[in-house]
Amino acid sequence: MPPIPEPVLRGHPFFAGLDPSHLDLLARHASGVAFTDGAFLFREGQPAETFFLINGGSVALEVAAPGRGPVVIQTIGDGEVAGFSWLLEPHRWEFDGRAIGAVAAVRVDGAGLRAKCTADPLLGYELMRRFARLATRRLQATRMQILDVYGHAGTR
Amino acid sequence: MLAPGDVGQRAWIEARPWRVAAARQETSDTVTLDLTPSGAFAFLPGQFNMLSVPGVGEVPISISGDPADDGHVLHTIRDVGAVTRALCALRAGQRAGVRGPYGTDWPLAAAAGGDLLIIAGGIGLPPLRPALYQALAQRDRFGRVILLYGARTPDDLLFPAELARWRARSDVDVEVTVDTADRNWRGNVGVVPNLVDRVLFDPRAATAFVVGPEIMMRFTVRALLAAGVADDRVYLSMERNMQCAVALCGHCQLGPFLICRDGPVFRYRRLDRWLGIREL
Numbered sequence: 001m002p003p004i005p006e007p008v009l010r011g012h013p014f015f016a017g018l019d020p021s022h023l024d025l026l027a028r029h030a031s032g033v034a035f036t037d038g039a040f041l042f043r044e045g046q047p048a049e050t051f052f053l054i055n056g057g058s059v060a061l062e063v064a065a066p067g068r069g070p071v072v073i074q075t076i077g078d079g080e081v082a083g084f085s086w087l088l089e090p091h092r093w094e095f096d097g098r099a100i101g102a103v104a105a106v107r108v109d110g111a112g113l114r115a116k117c118t119a120d121p122l123l124g125y126e127l128m129r130r131f132a133r134l135a136t137r138r139l140q141a142t143r144m145q146i147l148d149v150y151g152h153a154g155t156r
Numbered sequence: 157m158l159a160p161g162d163v164g165q166r167a168w169i170e171a172r173p174w175r176v177a178a179a180r181q182e183t184s185d186t187v188t189l190d191l192t193p194s195g196a197f198a199f200l201p202g203q204f205n206m207l208s209v210p211g212v213g214e215v216p217i218s219i220s221g222d223p224a225d226d227g228h229v230l231h232t233i234r235d236v237g238a239v240t241r242a243l244c245a246l247r248a249g250q251r252a253g254v255r256g257p258y259g260t261d262w263p264l265a266a267a268a269g270g271d272l273l274i275i276a277g278g279i280g281l282p283p284l285r286p287a288l289y290q291a292l293a294q295r296d297r298f299g300r301v302i303l304l305y306g307a308r309t310p311d312d313l314l315f316p317a318e319l320a321r322w323r324a325r326s327d328v329d330v331e332v333t334v335d336t337a338d339r340n341w342r343g344n345v346g347v348v349p350n351l352v353d354r355v356l357f358d359p360r361a362a363t364a365f366v367v368g369p370e371i372m373m374r375f376t377v378r379a380l381l382a383a384g385v386a387d388d389r390v391y392l393s394m395e396r397n398m399q400c401a402v403a404l405c406g407h408c409q410l411g412p413f414l415i416c417r418d419g420p421v422f423r424y425r426r427l428d429r430w431l432g433i434r435e436l
Binding site: 058060061062068069070071072073074075077078079098100101137140141144145147148149150151156 | 213215236237238239240277278279306307308312333335336337338339341342343344345346347349350354368369371372375
């Protein structure tokens, strides 16, 4: 796949407002990918050296539950990001990521990016800030799911 | 049909027996009763009736049908306790006690001219459905009409055939999510507040109607405000322990408000302070 031009990354909500030089660097670590319905973008336990900017379609994050089959814990849609595990040790995917319908995405080489982040703390901080915001949002959503808010609807 | 805003405190009236024309099982624990009024009846979207079963009790239930259809008054009821269980067990030909309608309505006129977001969680969709019917009947009065709806699982989604029909329309944006699902579900898994960022709308003139569990509403309001929707254009429908429905008993007090008299539909700005007090 050819590298992704910088404007493509700039147009993705996750990178909105990022410094142009950082976008240019990210573009050199990015490539366009496509997945057919049911294809896996990543599998639990495999090395996580990439993350994906979803540009079309959606991705189900799944976990295998013994006796229940795969359980979908979250869907990542157009304009969102799949993958934190490239950022932190041990760099292994925590869940399966499966395409629902045709998925278009930008795959970013996280391993290469980690080295750049170490060399350029401003880039590292900016990316960490964005991924932290994303992780916080997902954590809050997970808390709401755990609360099972629809399961408590009064007693009368 | 009632005129918008034609609500307020109602005098106590005795419940009248209304005949069940049909009872439709919506999900494993939720039933829609199609009731035939015993006389003339009109309501506004967002209003509720007090439904009763003799010897069991009485509960407030929002009206879930089309305000323009005065022959069929629908109530969608989730079986969560003795009274709702007795109501859910009613079958065609039996009767339920009804008094109402009560409460404030969704301010559709105030929402006209801008985008309208209708946001429901769980059993929060039935109180909003009349507003959606009315908005669609007057479609050219609004910009985008957006329905965001979430439930616990795909099996808990209410009105799936109607959701499909709305989704097929080019003039309504419908986003549905569930908290958990297996692989057979091809829709979204996640929470309702996160849907707010997924839809296009102009927050400067958008109005949002929100109903669901209070936690879901709190986080949804945060998402709306973060998106730029003004707090005086966000409306919630509140639930408390409503008993008399005519501002006599005080059971449904929330701060200075009685939900039955001042609500159930409130502008978020009026409620903000009181929702933040944990003891209430």
